[in-house]
Amino acid sequence: MLVVDDEASIRRILQTRLEMIGYSVVTASDGEEALSAFRLLTPDLIVLDVMMPKLDGYGVCQELRKQSDVPIIMLTALADVADRITGLELTVIGCARSSDAIDKIRQKFSAPNDFTSVDVANEQLVEKWAEHILNKYEPPDIVINNAAITNYPAPLWEIPSEEFSVLIDINIKGVANIIRHFVPAMVKNKRGIIVNFSSGWGRSTSAQVAPYCASKWAIEGLTRSLAQELPTGMAAIPLNPGIIHTDMLSISFGEEAANYTPVSDWVLKAVPFILNLKPKDNGIPLTIS
Secondary structure: EEOOOOOOHHHHHHHHHHHHHHOEEEEEEHHHHHHHHHHHHHHOEEEOOOOOOOOOOOHHHHHHHOOOOOOOOEEEEOOOOHHOOOOOOOOEEEEOOHHHHHHHHHHHHOOOOOOOEEOOOOOHHHHHHHHHHHHHOOOOOOEEEOOOOOOOOHHHHHHHHHHHHHHHHHHHHHHHHHHHHHHHHHHHHOOOEEEEEEOOOHHOOOOOOOHHHHHHHHHHHHHHHHHHOOOOEEEEEEEEEOEEEHHHHHHHHHHHHHOOOOOOOOOHHHHHHHOOOOOOHOOOEEOOO
């Protein structure tokens, strides 16, 4: 991995953190040095500051895109979202059940990014959305299935049938719906990574979360079976994201949820981890730690 930043303290922090989680890191202090390092080392991933002397991050990104599609994460303190994504030449396509959430995302991330309100548990809606997306864009390079809910803690026999069914529809059938309508186009191209979010509770169990455990164990099996069906050049990976302080975690952990990793910190590990996944990872249960 190549880390590029003109601030020595930032380079040290990033290098230390990334090496702690297993990355081999080389650093550069400006844009010209970054391009020289890239030509010499051909890293698998680049973490790139925007505001730098000699050649800024946008210029570096544009030069790299002329010769490589290496994943690039751009770091910036600029307030404007458009500044944050300029030059990346990446398109993020996503959906959520909440139309309010989608409206907020659209306000922050404009075209070519594309966000739609879709209930993944409804196959007809997923099919219609997939048809629209695949007619408008190339098949995705990475599909991330992370839609999930958890049950309110209770013994299994006390959990209402409707609550159980809704959870299964979202956590399992929703993943299958996305796979059913997006993956054939990826298989045709024989390229792409499918990441299905599992959980620590997809590889272990606890009391009072039986429906959630059942759904995540299902994701583990579903994904590892899918991996055996994909052509060479593709991968399906069951990914345990680790324990993150989210609203969903608060349902299960209560006030103790605040003791776990904030989403803002988790993203610093998760983004490079996911972008660095390769076909050789096919079928391997992985964990962001």
